[in-house]
Amino acid sequence: MAINKAWTAASFGLDTMIWNQVVAQPATAPLANHPRVMPVGGGVPIVVGGRVVGGIGISGGAAQQDHDMAVAALEAAGLEVSK
Known part of the structure; x- marks a missing residue:
């Protein structure tokens, strides 16, 4: 789970806590079916100089x-x- 949380945060540049809210919307709910998207808190993008370079x-x-x-x-x- 931790690896997929990091992947989700890095791939989309959003905390997975935010992803939880994204997939709660009917129009974007199907995104939760992607095999690596983990819309559960614990994934945060790693940002250096304003650019996403990875995720934790x-x-x-x-x-x-x-x-x-x-x-x-x-x-x-x-x-x-980002807060």
Whole structure:
């Protein structure tokens, strides 16, 4: 799950917490059927100089806990985090 959270965040440049809201909309709900899209909190894009260069995925807790840990890891590494 963590790998797919990181893939989702990196591929679309959006936190997976936001993806959860995206796939809740009827017009975009089919996107949740993509085999790698993981619309569960814990995936955060890695941004350097305003560009998405990767993603981090955390799994094992509740969605909000995973998200908070991913943000904390990026902040500890001195990387940009969109809020």
